[in-house]
Amino acid sequence: MDFNQLLESVNQNITEAVFRSDKDGLIYVNNAFVKMFGYSSDQEVLSSAISKMYKDPRDRARLITKLNADHSYENEEVVFLRKDNTEFVGLVSTIMHKDENGTVFWDGAIRDVTKEREFLDRIRHREQLLESINRNINEAIYRSENKMGIIYVNDEFVKMFGYDSAQEIMDLDPSDLYKNPTQRSEVGSEVIDKGSIENKEVEFRKKDGSTFWGYLNSITVKGVDGKVYFDGAIRNITKEKEAEQALMRHAEMQRILINLSTKYIDLPLAEVEQAINDSLRELGEFVGADRSYVFDFNLEKGICSNTYEWCGKDIKPEIQNNQNLPLEIMPELVNAHLKGNPLVVDDVEKVQKEDFKKLLKDQSIRSLMTMPMIHGNECVGFVGFDWVKMLHKATEKEIILLELFSEMLVNIRIRTQNERELHKLFSKTIEQNQRLKDFSYITSHNFRSSVANLVGLLTIIEDDPSNKEYFDMLKATALKLNLAIDAINDLLNFEKDISMLEKEEINLKEVINDIMLLNRKSATEKQIELEVDIPDDLTLRILPAYLQSILHNLITNAMKYGVTEEKRKIKICAKKESKEVLLTVADQGRGIDLERYGSKMFQLGSRFHADEESGHGMGLYMTKQQVEAINGRIEVESEINKGTTFKVYFNA
């Protein structure tokens, strides 16, 4: 094969434009050249000026300079002009030759790289776009591969995870980016199984160890190299999570508030205690406190006591240590509450007063919040939360919650108190009713037995009108009936409204003397030896009629049933004992078997002595009623054949 022929064939068939030129211009171009520059034939090209083919004439000058210096150049980028003046980018390479005659030629080739250039530009644009997206979006973008780990992260990724550079992350074990490192392989399997995951909530870990919640989106991509890549984006949803949690807390708080405000409305008294304990637990758990509690003030005694307490897990109760505390030991708290203000201590270490700080620290308290319970204008105590395990900064919502709870507690206590008083009144009414009923049976019984006797006696007197014995019996019966009627009058007087009567300052010794004067006759008859041991100046502020009646009953009882032939001593003593006056009436008579009769001692209609002087069973009953009506109490001590002592305690 002819070598020139082969050369020509190559020249005519390759896509590069091939040319030869000498100092006068082009002397050879191949078909590709003609086509590349938009001419119709090689002759047309060869007759055209080379300078017209450069867009910028300085390019030509630069290339000639380069050829003169180096005799060749390679892949110089030049913008050429076609015949129709359109542009294309070409890479041109040229070598200088010299023939035996010393004539200089330049042989060269041009490759049209317009398309490649456009392609590269497109890629460059895309890269730029990607870069720009990566820089500007708030999502962390990454690419990872099973063996290589993370191979790309954007700036946001570095920022979001708190690292210094992308390289630092790529050098990591990717599991370290998860709060729970094992979660990485789980997420990986899920992406492989499904091909992608969308907005999966994952808790990630930052370089400093703190964690955050993110939405993870990821897909698998098969790379040009055949490997499987995971491309993903992470959005930090800490704010959303916080908002969601805040919303949940808000809803929870609303629920607690509604619960609090409705729970106590119709609560039976017996369940109030439990309800308060439940609320303490619920509120304590809600605010994350370790203890919640109620303290009641006793301003009169200047003390306060812990009445209810809830403790979180592993927290030591303090209720036992917080009984009857003097108010002076915590003036900060007490003064704030007496003014109606809450007390908030975010950090006990910062408390100024050393003794108050010690008091709190002794209970391991690190933060606390207390709220006064205000009834009317008076502070009756406080409710509060303690934080033991960690410091706590009080929020406005917590303060509002505590305030509401405090109001609720005050209300329930007022209601409880009212109901208790009502209940007491009710019991008293029932008791009074029963007493009246008992009384009517007793009086009716007394009347009827006397009347029955009267009828019986009158019947026998009809048969035997001259029998004096029967007349004596008639008279005794009539007198007994009269006594029964007197007893009713006493009792009815006693049942009068006690508030209508007025108290007087009465000297106890004088009253006893008066009573002894009234009973002088029987005292003399029975040769009573009376011993009175009462300070001359001992007085009582009391209803005079009641005092007289009580003393009269006890003394006449002692004279009737407490003396024997040998033992005729009655001792009356009185002395002041702190807030009471104790009066005792003691005899040395036969005594009463308290084991047998103790429970009946003060009952209506009870009688203990089988003799002529036996009464209507009203004396001690009345005495006890009278003593209790003036808020005193009565006790009895007795021993068979040793004597009986009645003790009456009056409020001084």
Added chain:
Amino acid sequence: MRDLNKILLVDDDPIFLTLAELAIKKERNKVEIFKAMNGEEAISFLKNQSVDIIFLDLNMPVMNGWEFLDVLPQIKNWGHKVYVLTSSIDPSDQRKADENPLVTSMLEKPLDRDKISSTLGV
């Protein structure tokens, strides 16, 4: 019918005891009447002597009628019948009398001719 001739009256009212004795003796010739001032006296009496009928008051000192009825079963051969004889109008007394198997019935004072007939027989 067998003669019911041993009668124990238990009452703390001496006038009632006298009246009851007279009233019974007026209706019956062959009766023996014993008297006790309270439950305790009646119990000590019954320890030595059995009777045909007991007329029992309720409201008495030392040992009342109910307490007497509690102790009575401890005494062998005390007798036959107990009538509660009282002026009480307390319904709880009537109820207790109805429920007590020892009590034949509860009568209201005074003890007149009709009541003597119905308890001692005509």
